[in-house]
Amino acid sequence: MHYQSTRNPSLTATASQAVLRGIAPDGGLYMLPGFSEAQFPMERLAALSACEISATVLALLLPDFTQAEMTGLVQAAYRSKFETEDLTPLVQVGDRYVLELFRGPTSAFKDIALSALPHLITASKAKNGIQEDILILTATSGDTGKAALEGFCDVPGTRIVVFYPNGGVSAIQKSQMVTQKGKNVAVCALNGNFDDAQSGVKAIFARCEAENPLRGRARLSSANSINIGRLAPQVMYYFKAYADLLRRGRISMGDAVDFAVPTGNFGDILAGCIAKRMGLPAGRFICASNANNVLSDFLHTGVYDRRRTFYKTLSPSMDILISSNLERLLYLVSGCDGEAVAGYMRDLASQGYYRLAPDALSAIQAELLAGWAGDAATVAAIRRVYEAHGYLLDTHTAVAWDVAERLGGGNPMVVLATASPYKFPSAVLCALGGEAANGLDEFARMRRIHEITGLPIPPGLRDLEALPALHGDVVERQDMFRYVLSKAGDAQ
Numbered sequence: 260m261h262y263q264s265t266r267n268p269s270l271t272a273t274a275s276q277a278v279l280r281g282i283a284p285d286g287g288l289y290m291l292p293g294f295s296e297a298q299f300p301m302e303r304l305a306a307l308s309a310c311e312i313s314a315t316v317l318a319l320l321l322p323d324f325t326q327a328e329m330t331g332l333v334q335a336a337y338r339s340k341f342e343t344e345d346l347t348p349l350v351q352v353g354d355r356y357v358l359e360l361f362r363g364p365t366s367a368f369k370d371i372a373l374s375a376l377p378h379l380i381t382a383s384k385a386k387n388g389i390q391e392d393i394l395i396l397t398a399t400s401g402d403t404g405k406a407a408l409e410g411f412c413d414v415p416g417t418r419i420v421v422f423y424p425n426g427g428v429s430a431i432q433k434s435q436m437v438t439q440k441g442k443n444v445a446v447c448a449l450n451g452n453f454d455d456a457q458s459g460v461k462a463i464f465a466r467c468e469a470e471n472p473l474r475g476r477a478r479l480s481s482a483n484s485i486n487i488g489r490l491a492p493q494v495m496y497y498f499k500a501y502a503d504l505l506r507r508g509r510i511s512m513g514d515a516v517d518f519a520v521p522t523g524n525f526g527d528i529l530a531g532c533i534a535k536r537m538g539l540p541a542g543r544f545i546c547a548s549n550a551n552n553v554l555s556d557f558l559h560t561g562v563y564d565r566r567r568t569f570y571k572t573l574s575p576s577m578d579i580l581i582s583s584n585l586e587r588l589l590y591l592v593s594g595c596d597g598e599a600v601a602g603y604m605r606d607l608a609s610q611g612y613y614r615l616a617p618d619a620l621s622a623i624q625a626e627l628l629a630g631w632a633g634d635a636a637t638v639a640a641i642r643r644v645y646e647a648h649g650y651l652l653d654t655h656t657a658v659a660w661d662v663a664e665r666l667g668g669g670n671p672m673v674v675l676a677t678a679s680p681y682k683f684p685s686a687v688l689c690a691l692g693g694e695a696a697n698g699l700d701e702f703a704r705m706r707r708i709h710e711i712t713g714l715p716i717p718p719g720l721r722d723l724e725a726l727p728a729l730h731g732d733v734v735e736r737q738d739m740f741r742y743v744l745s746k747a748g749d750a751q
């Protein structure tokens with residue numbers, strides 16, 4: 260079973276090669292053509308722990324590795340790093356369920372994948388006999404950067420460079436990144452938005468593929484969800500939520516469960532679509548966007564049009580107009596037609612939009628519902644849920660909750676909670692009615708939220724205030740390549 264480029268199925272790679280490369284040589288993303296050989300043993304699901312589910316999913320999706328290898332890797336990735344043994348607790352809130360994906364070291368869902376990715380990369384290097392350092396290039400809308408820095412910090416044989424949009428991440432997210440320690444890490448602000456950072460990183464991959472300027476010194480890979488090694492560990496928590504519902508007697512095996520997913524780069528929700536193809540009885544996936552509602556428009560009309568205003572919202576990790584992983588779903592629903600996918604991506608690059616073939620659109624609409632919530636609706640949802648249920652949502656989760664309230668049907672609904680509310684203290688405090696908070700800094704706002712709600716502040720966020728800023732680099736788009744070369748030990 261080989262991975263294929265979404266733009267050309269004859270460009271194949273083993274799972275470990277795909278993890279090491281991050282992106283296919285033609286700019287496509289690595290994907291499996293089908294999942295018949297990766298069916299999850301559903302009859303055993305209810306008896307499996309979170310770590311066992313994770314190891315099983317990873318061994319099925321990355322078949323270079325045995326189940327025993329994955330068990331060791333999962334232990335090393337998660338042991339004593341997460342607040343709870345079950346990694347991703349499922350909490351009932353009213354008549355819905357919230358799947359808490361933010362109990363890891365950096366308080367966002369990215370920790371699930373980025374705790375595992377360094378181990379996957381190190382093991383893939385060994386399998387392929389690679390000696391050079393792996394240089395991880397990452398564009399972040401706020402949360403991937405810190406989770407990746409934390410995951411790769413001082414991992415032997417790796418280096419990491421993170422680009423974040425200058426002024427485009429929350430104060431806490433920025434503080435998390437610029438205080439990062441480690442001898443192999445670099446953090447740099449880019450004058451542009453997340454889409455600029457991501458397209459800049461993709462362009463560096465293309466240039467290195469063509470010119471090979473790092474020859475013999477380092478190989479590039481990615482910690483963004485364009486890397487299948489970043490996506491595969493996320494598939495686990497859809498199974499985990501289903502297992503929890505089974506164990507609590509809320510569903511019987513085979514019942515459909517819906518999932519509402521706050522979506523930006525389309526990675527998390529795609530992991531759900533993969534879980535479904537591996538045999539999870541998922542019903543509908545609700546793709547929830549903020550005011551950058553390009554995906555919601557696309558899922559209704561079949562036209563993906565990025566020629567629109569970019570908004571900075573209260574849910575910055577979803578401020579994205581080019582959702583990379585959608586390409587993988589297009590590949591699946593168009594029957595692995597690489598030429599069709601390459602055509603869409605060419606249209607998007609040259610004209611700023613593409614129109615999906617009608618068959619492919621119907622296939623996507625059968626699987627996904629879509630809606631969006633603006634900032635006012637987001638804040639109102641945080642307040643409403645806290646008042647009704649005493650449960651505090653972060654701004655991203657609130658977007659998904661709001662859309663789920665409008666689009667949910669008869670199936671049990673799991674809302675994915677992608678970050679701790681303490682990562683976005685101004686918006687959350689405002690929702691709690693803390694108008695008098697004007698003039699407080701973010702840390703004072705965290706303490707105020709704690710006074711109001713009694714919820715513990717995650718130590719990783721609480722202690723940031725005392726840490727020195729170590730990274731102050733800022734670059735323009737045209738300087739990203741040179742910056743990366745300099746971090747690879749090149750004097751150019």
Ligand SMILES: *Cc1c(COP(=O)(O)O)cnc(C)c1O
Nearest residue numbers: 402523524525526527576677678
């Ligand atoms: C990254 C992120 C998202 C969006 O996830 P995608 O996989 O990019 O769709 C949503 N919420 C939070 C808090 C995030 O960090």
